[in-house]
Amino acid sequence: MTASTTAALMPFDDVLAAYDPALGLEVHVELNTASKMFCGCPAVFGGEPNAGTCPTCLGLPGAMPVVNGKAVESAIRIGLALNCEIAEWCRFARKNYFYPDMPKNFQTSQYDEPIAFDGWMDVTVPTEGGGDETFRVEIERAHMEEDTGKSLHVGGATGRIHGADHSLVDYNRAGIPLIEIVTRPILGAGERAPEVAKAYVSQLRELIVALGVSEARMDQGNLRADVNLSLSPKGSGVLGTRTETKNVNSFRSVERAVRFEMQRHAAILSGGGSILQETRHWHEDTGITTSGREKSDAEDYRYFPEPDLVPVAPSREWVEELRGTLPENPTARRARLQAEWGFSDLEMRDTVGAGALGLVEETIAAGTTPQAARKWWLGELARRSNEDGVDLADLPITPADVARIQALVDDKTVNDKLARQVFEGVLAGEGTPDEVVEKRGLAVVSDDGALGAAVDNAIAANPDVAEKIRDGKVAAAGALIGAVMKEMRGQADAGRVRELILEKLA
Amino acid sequence: MPEISRDEVAHLATLARIDLSDAELDHLAPQLSVILESVASINGVAGDDVPPTSHAIPLTNVFREDVVVPGLTAEEALSGAPAVEEQRFSVPRILGEEA
Numbered sequence: 241m242t243a244s245t246t247a248a249l250m251p252f253d254d255v256l257a258a259y260d261p262a263l264g265l266e267v268h269v270e271l272n273t274a275s276k277m278f279c280g281c282p283a284v285f286g287g288e289p290n291a292g293t294c295p296t297c298l299g300l301p302g303a304m305p306v307v308n309g310k311a312v313e314s315a316i317r318i319g320l321a322l323n324c325e326i327a328e329w330c331r332f333a334r335k336n337y338f339y340p341d342m343p344k345n346f347q348t349s350q351y352d353e354p355i356a357f358d359g360w361m362d363v364t365v366p367t368e369g370g371g372d373e374t375f376r377v378e379i380e381r382a383h384m385e386e387d388t389g390k391s392l393h394v395g396g397a398t399g400r401i402h403g404a405d406h407s408l409v410d411y412n413r414a415g416i417p418l419i420e421i422v423t424r425p426i427l428g429a430g431e432r433a434p435e436v437a438k439a440y441v442s443q444l445r446e447l448i449v450a451l452g453v454s455e456a457r458m459d460q461g462n463l464r465a466d467v468n469l470s471l472s473p474k475g476s477g478v479l480g481t482r483t484e485t486k487n488v489n490s491f492r493s494v495e496r497a498v499r500f501e502m503q504r505h506a507a508i509l510s511g512g513g514s515i516l517q518e519t520r521h522w523h524e525d526t527g528i529t530t531s532g533r534e535k536s537d538a539e540d541y542r543y544f545p546e547p548d549l550v551p552v553a554p555s556r557e558w559v560e561e562l563r564g565t566l567p568e569n570p571t572a573r574r575a576r577l578q579a580e581w582g583f584s585d586l587e588m589r590d591t592v593g594a595g596a597l598g599l600v601e602e603t604i605a606a607g608t609t610p611q612a613a614r615k616w617w618l619g620e621l622a623r624r625s626n627e628d629g630v631d632l633a634d635l636p637i638t639p640a641d642v643a644r645i646q647a648l649v650d651d652k653t654v655n656d657k658l659a660r661q662v663f664e665g666v667l668a669g670e671g672t673p674d675e676v677v678e679k680r681g682l683a684v685v686s687d688d689g690a691l692g693a694a695v696d697n698a699i700a701a702n703p704d705v706a707e708k709i710r711d712g713k714v715a716a717a718g719a720l721i722g723a724v725m726k727e728m729r730g731q732a733d734a735g736r737v738r739e740l741i742l743e744k745l746a
Numbered sequence: 747m748p749e750i751s752r753d754e755v756a757h758l759a760t761l762a763r764i765d766l767s768d769a770e771l772d773h774l775a776p777q778l779s780v781i782l783e784s785v786a787s788i789n790g791v792a793g794d795d796v797p798p799t800s801h802a803i804p805l806t807n808v809f810r811e812d813v814v815v816p817g818l819t820a821e822e823a824l825s826g827a828p829a830v831e832e833q834r835f836s837v838p839r840i841l842g843e844e845a
Contacts, residue, residue: 294817
């Protein structure tokens, strides 16, 4: 059962010379409703284990589910935003399997009657030449289902199921509404396949955030991506056997997982082997996938219509009413924001590419200028996100924090250099920007008493420089400012220091 | 006539995690066939003008308001569990499958 952890890989360029990739993405979105999908328990994961449960989500005999109307509304809005048809009539179905994360021994899902189907989303991928390329990703379906409980495996070496003695289950998450969004096979992306996959998940998240239907944090598991990949011999048009990689929890991992599976498949196929249709697990730390359970007839879900829930038949009036609540489409939104912010094409593309559009927008809404918001998110914070290997949106800092730090720069409480230390403190969990300034003692000194003493010291220590300034060589003041800044450990208001020096040596 | 083979019953038993002996399979397979045949007689009654249905009552759109209502305490939720550890349901080792 345990697969070898080392897989032979073909160089990426060689893969492209011989094969065409076919991608498919399944994204689960955990809705932010107050209550669960089929019962009134809180739809909040975490907290005291098993305290957010009831007979329905525990699958106790006789308990009857009732559909959360708000979750249906969110599902329809997601479907409409993805340009889907909305079913006039559809049902829930039982997906039968035995696994302790679902106490009912089935997951209530939708099978051949999804609430939304036949849609598309245009995904923008930057090209090397500096332009944009648009890929139309076709959406096969978006359906409603419920989340599972959370298992802890005890006794194994790494908390994984292999080697565990037993498992402990918390059902607080069981029954939280999920929408599963499934693409049709994405063909023709070629070398861009890893980027297209990343851009799709990133821009889908942007759409979900704009709809306001989910917290949509990948690191928290509100948004989870499964990556399907197969290769076909170049130009043959015959789809190969696919693998499904689960547990891909950041945009960058989506890109890396696609690239890794392309290289692994190609190495096997070119060696005359065949791909096993299986679930694979993504390992964030090592950047590889390993074999999970094989898809076999053990995975026979025996779907049948859920007898305890009546069909969902959204009236066309309701659907049109919900269509009226949709946010503007992403392409129009990008064009509008670019005009409002005065960004160049390149600045805009970098912002979108970094997944920072919403973050920059929120930072501006909190009172920062567009250029300052862009500077921090694509500079200091992008650097940190690369170093730490997390998406920008998952850094432990909010747009409001960024806006506050810029405000501290604007009112001269800190300078740019000290602001970087404030970022460092906030990211390290030391508190709000103001708390970090306070605790680390970062505020610049513009008090004339303290500065004046430092200026006097600098003049005394550099009599020749002072003489030049007295003679009118104002440019020489830089050397004295440097000496004062050094004495004040960078925490001096440079402009005020300059004024004081010129006053004293006038 | 619908019929369920001994192999199909064995497969269903595996899916349902029910351990059946050969003798039990021999005994149960014909019985399940009889049950299926009995239910299948409905097919003879329903004409082409009667569409298949999954619900006896022609209702749609029965929705609940999205409000939290009190459920069970953790103690109550766990009261029927054969084994409890760290306020969680303790289940036997899950073999040959991945979480």
